[in-house]
Amino acid sequence: MELYFFLFFAIVAVASSVAMILQRNPIYCVLLLIMVMISIAGLYLMLDAQFVAIIQIVVYAGAIMVLFLFVIMLLNLSREEGGVFRIQKPLAVLLATLLFLPVAAMIMSYAGGGSTPPAAGGDAGFGEVEQIGTLLFTKYLLPVEIAAVLLLIAIVGAVVLTRKGTVSVGE
Amino acid sequence: MVVDPMILEGAIALVKIGILLGVVFTTVAYLTFMERRVSALIQDRLGPNRVGPMGLLQPLADGIKFMWKEEFIPASADRKLFAIAPALILVPALLIFAVIPVGGEVTIPAFTLFGLQIQETTTTLQIIDLNVGILYILGMTSIAVYGIALGGWSANNKFTLLGGIRSSAQMISYELSLGLSIVGILMLTGSLQMSKIVAAQDGFLDWFIFRQPLAFVIFVIAAFAENNRLPFDLVECEQELVGGYHTEYSSMRFSMFMISEYASMVAASALMATLFFGGWHMPFEDQVGPGLVTLYQVAGFLLKTGFFLFVYIWVRWSLPRFRYDQLMAIGWKVLLPLALLNVVVTGIWMLV
């Protein structure tokens, strides 16, 4: 049962990401990316990480992709012109292969050594909000604070950038 | 033959889903009727009262009419997206109901059906009690925007496109206030689970409306905006956008947009009842006989939901529409700071 669900989500995720890259219509690309996000959320759910799964949907599928869609609709982007990325193509293939190698090596090591990834759902409350919250505010406090400051800088920067124009027009 | 408990559990879940869908669709159908009657009464008219006794069969007549209408697709539309957009908005609206608790535990006595022995089982009147229930609801509301945005874009019409763009900006803006207004409740409850939120309000004075009145006001306003209902229906405003995102839709596809709008209204009303008005908890529960208490609670929950549905309609026919800049100003400059303030005040209150 679990295997079938895994296969379903995995195949949907891989197939939609491949289709997203091959697709030339930006709106379809956004939709396929949402499909990828949701199927990855499904994979998280299978690992008992309900919180992460829902956050994946709320933040990525629900907010970030809406912004993508918003921008694409606002700019009224039509089909991407072919040929613009001709030089980049072989480079991309090379880079992707290089990046894939370590991942493949890791997978091979699991398959060969017979050791399985750490089992999910080992202790009660795994993946629940309380545990994640406790971890975020104790063990990973510094990274959280750094991320918070980074976001704050981004917000202030955005406000400054938008304010600048209006002030100069006003004067 | 004794039924396996696993299969029994699945069967009960299916039955619950079936009943819930039936109730939701009937409510939606009669909500359109209620909208027409209440709007008529507010305008000193009578409204539809000819089809069946008191016009009660009007939704049925409307449904039949919709089915026989021509299914029109504009020549320049993106046919694939145009076809799936109504489903993209209806499905999330219905999925929200999965986590809303309608009542407490009920015990089904053992009985025999077609030779199958079914044991005594206890089940809650809720399809699934996710431990991230509230976040699940927020996730579903955030997904619902795609149906509107894509419906608007795929028709290849400038009015529908404007409607779609407006909806995506509006939904993102108000989702924040919607989510933040609930944070106070989550802090007081200490859980994201719907059943625990309801359990935290078992006494009448424990209802969150008394403990989080500001959050309630923010939640109601944000929910109105999320549902694209007046005074925030800029997504489909008739005067500027000729109906907005669904201008080019007809027949059953159009009615699917309508069904999902009303279904999300029902969901939002049920959420208002659940989060702020004690869910299925009612005052004087312990004075009702043990056999009737579940019935009393479910009836109470439906009554609360029905009241908020009436408020939805009442507001629609009372208030004028906001301008788009006003809408954004209220969302970002008023509701969001107020929601943050509510979180801070709740935190201080909890510490003291």
Next chain:
Amino acid sequence: MAIIVEARKMTLAERLYLPAVIKGMLLTLAHLFKKKVTMQYPEVQKILPPGYRGAHRLNKDEQDRVKCVACEMCAVACPADCITIEGMETEWNDREKIPRTFQIDMLRCIFCGMCVEACPEDAIDMTDDIELVATSREEMIWDRERLLKNYDETKDQEGTLGQVLRKSRAAFTRLRGDQLPDPGGPGGH
């Protein structure tokens, strides 16, 4: 010259909008229970004022003959051009012509009542019958017989357009009768 009007600063209570919102909602709530103006049409019929411009009829005289003399004044006056008359000679000694056919295309008619005003013989008239329904276009072209039948059905109706016009015309003539300038005089038009 442009005048710049400073918008009045709103007080805090006004800027909250909530008091105004509640006030408006109470108003609509009160209207929920007010008396309704809807008229349940087929059961309750509206009482139409005298001189109402409903379905046409062709009046008959005391001898139960058609009053029309086929002068085609109504057809000329009609702005929608929906009246078609074909005259024929008659043996009756009080006139020369009567209509052989008299058709009104009720689908083109705009119910302006000009035909009734134009008629010198008070032959065409309008009743307060407003239920003009048919299942085909042909049925909506009313011929002489249909119009005469309408007269038989609405014979007793008080205050048809023709009667109202006649009354007001008489009153007007009585009022202005003495003051009217001599038609042949220098001040006349």
